[in-house]
Amino acid sequence: MPDNTDKTLYRKLVDAHTVATLDEQNVLLYVDLHLMNEYTSPQAFSGLDARARPVRRPRQQLAVVSHIIPTHAETPRVIRDAASLRQAVNLAHNCEKAGILLFAANDPLQGIEHIVAPELGLVRPGMTVLCGDSHTTTYGALGALGFGIGTSEVEHVLATQTLVYRLAQTMRITIDGTLPYGTTSKDLVLWLIAQIGAQGARGYAVEFAGTAFGALSAEARMTICNMTVEAGARAALIAPDATTLDYVRAHATMDEAAWHAAERDWSSLHTDAGAVFDAEFRFDASAVAPYVTWGTSPDQAIAVDALVPAADDAPTPEAAAATRRALDYIGLAPRVPIVGTPVDRVFIGSCTNGRIEDLRIVAALVRGRHVAAGVRAMVVPGSGSVRRQAEAEGLARVLIDAGFEWREPGCSMCLAMNDDVLVPGERCASTTNRNFEGRQGRGGRTHLMSPAMAAAAALTGRITDVRTLETHQ
CATH class of the missing domain: 3.30.499.10 (Aconitase, domain 3)
Known part of the structure; x- marks a missing residue:
């Protein structure tokens, strides 16, 4: 797409991270942040070892133990299931070998990747964030392009910090109005998925717009973007606004000069007025119920x-x-x-x-x-x-x-x-x-x-x- 045409937010994010155009449908996409957990990474590390390839950029990776870990109160936390323990031990070994930061079972910052990364200020507007987990769409709430990848793709990202990426179609869902009493962002997204169906956004990068989203907190927007994948979406996005910036400023570590420079860059992260989407929906928030x-x-x-x-x-x-x-x-x-x-x-x-x-x-x-x-x-x-x-x-x-x-x-x-x-x-x-x-x-x-x-x-x-x-x- 020529630089002088109006673009969607999705296309701006893709273009800003395109290392090379492979053909009309595929690009080589640069990855700003890659997240891992204990159950989707072992085969990727094994693949790297088999080819004697190092992790290209260890500091742009973060690993957590979250899926297999028991949550009952116990200090220290002990993983007693043998298979689960093996996954956690393997992740620790792989991260230590590669120099990747890991929040293991008893780390005070341990948690679910899609909660840990934003709260540590690691996700910011304009980034690409990938993880071997489908709910990586969560990060669209902060104006970042996030999506889940498979095990072979995890290996590719570890080795090159890039991904061969097939472009998505674009969809805009506009919801205006105010959510009624007793309803929340979770009700809104369940209601929306019921309206368009589990395959209603299949193959699309969805951008949310409208006054209903503007009224939501950053965390409530994360709930929306997290579950958009349940309608088949490949990505979910909400353009950064004052709410976004307040959240990022509260969680990210940046000096004043860096912050003001970032704000200037992020000001362009919106869909241009003349941009055209492949599909559009429009709804009224007043129709939502619990x-x-x-x-x-x-x-x-x-x-x-x-x-x-x-x-x-x-x-x-x-x-x-x-x-x-x-x-x-x-x-x-x-x-x-x-x-x-x-x-x-x-x-x-x-x-x-x-x-x-x-x-x-x-x-x-x-x-x-x-x-x-x-x-x-x-x-x-x-x-x-x-x-x-x-x-x-x-x-x-x-x-x-x-x-x-x-x-x-x-x-x-x-x-x-x-x-x-x-x-x-x-x-x-x-x-x-x-x-x-x-x-x-x-x-x-x-x-x-x-x-x-x-x-x-x-x-x-x-x-x-x-x-x-x-x-x-």
């Missing part, structure tokens, strides 16, 4: 006061079959209210909703109340920093007094790669990003919702419209 999933895909979601859908109402035979399968797995009957469905477990955490803002919302709702009898509820902060801040603010004490388990940081029950798992048939109100069959444990039944909705479910023992509960400040 949302909850009823099935086994993030787009199988409804307003909390709606009825569970029936296969007979599906638009196609394929959709009808998917509905029947989902309802059979999740154990719900069609055409009945989803509100009131009993839950066994509540999980609040993950890279989607394990930030300090999320924990403040939960604490405000549960203060002076108690988890319902028979419900096991846990709160897992997304990082050691979040955990310490929650304890300093008194949030942890509120949660513990209310009957929640206060855990150590990690991915925990987001996925069944550690010892925080559902048993077959258990139903969980979860703030995670995926409700696939077996995602939280074989036979486990997951309902995605916001932290406020999950807290309401913990207090009542059932899926509850949070708008019916008063917040205790």
